[in-house]
Amino acid sequence: MSGNAVSRSSGLRPGTAGRRAAVSLPRPTPILAGVLVLFDIDGTLLLGTPRAHTEAFVRAAGDVFGVVVTVADVTAIGPAGRTDREIARLVLRRARVPDAEIDRGMTSWIARLAGLYPELDAVHPSQAIAPGADAALTALSARGASLALLTGNIEPLAHAKMARAGLGRHFARGQGAFGSDHESRDALVPIAARRAGGATAVVVVGDTPRDIACARAGGARCVAVTTGAFDAAALHGADAVVDGLDGVAEVISGWL
Numbered sequence: 001m002s003g004n005a006v007s008r009s010s011g012l013r014p015g016t017a018g019r020r021a022a023v024s025l026p027r028p029t030p031i032l033a034g035v036l037v038l039f040d041i042d043g044t045l046l047l048g049t050p051r052a053h054t055e056a057f058v059r060a061a062g063d064v065f066g067v068v069v070t071v072a073d074v075t076a077i078g079p080a081g082r083t084d085r086e087i088a089r090l091v092l093r094r095a096r097v098p099d100a101e102i103d104r105g106m107t108s109w110i111a112r113l114a115g116l117y118p119e120l121d122a123v124h125p126s127q128a129i130a131p132g133a134d135a136a137l138t139a140l141s142a143r144g145a146s147l148a149l150l151t152g153n154i155e156p157l158a159h160a161k162m163a164r165a166g167l168g169r170h171f172a173r174g175q176g177a178f179g180s181d182h183e184s185r186d187a188l189v190p191i192a193a194r195r196a197g198g199a200t201a202v203v204v205v206g207d208t209p210r211d212i213a214c215a216r217a218g219g220a221r222c223v224a225v226t227t228g229a230f231d232a233a234a235l236h237g238a239d240a241v242v243d244g245l246d247g248v249a250e251v252i253s254g255w256l
């Protein structure tokens with residue numbers, strides 16, 4: 001503490017009464033330096049149905065592939081934890097679009113989805129921000145962790161959702177891994193780690209068994225949250241299961 005700093009108790013010393021106290025709080029030790037924490041979006045940072053996303057998804061499929069698909073078709077393939085590219089393939093196969101045609105149109109479909117999203121996002125209700133999300137991200141950063149997104153959302157939608165939720169400052173562009181990077185979520189941890197420039201440890205925070213599987217595939221640990229569609233029993237394969245984001249920084253810190 002510098003000679004000019006005044007501690008909390010200094011008001012009890014003679015001659016300091018009435019002086020404005022400059023309270024000097026200890027800085028948190030960066031105990032998570034070198035740790036990369038990768039956050040899922042839907043069911044983890046944001047809760048509820050991503051209506052604008054799903055609506056843009058099916059409209060883009062119709063525009064690019066010339067087939068009629070519905071929100072119910074997306075729900076039918078069990079989209080939780082899948083990448084947007086994987087969901088698109090499964091939905092389009094059900095609509096009898098051949099794989100070769102899906103492959104040819106995938107880039108156009110991603111661009112169309114990204115293009116349609118903003119206007120639909122403006123007319124559909126937002127997803128709720130998970131309780132404690134901002135505080136958990138702030139606490140992890142304060143402890144020295146690097147933060148990035150690992151989500152099945154295509155990259156433009158992921159950043160748009162974070163910006164709208166007021167969480168965008170936590171997630172630098174050019175970091176993380178997305179549903180636009182690869183069809184398989186299991187391939188995403190190494191992509192995010194490479195973009196982060198290497199990390200001594202990687203932790204995935206997500207809400208589905210597929211988040212756990214992708215952590216395992218990428219040599220990462222996993223904190224599962226029960227704020228999505230899966231309960232603690234369904235998420236038993238995670239290194240830790242918590243009922244919200246409040247405890248995530250403590251859980252991860254406790255592993256060191």
Ligand SMILES: [Mg+2]
Binds near residue numbers: 041042080207208228
């Ligand atoms: Mg999720």
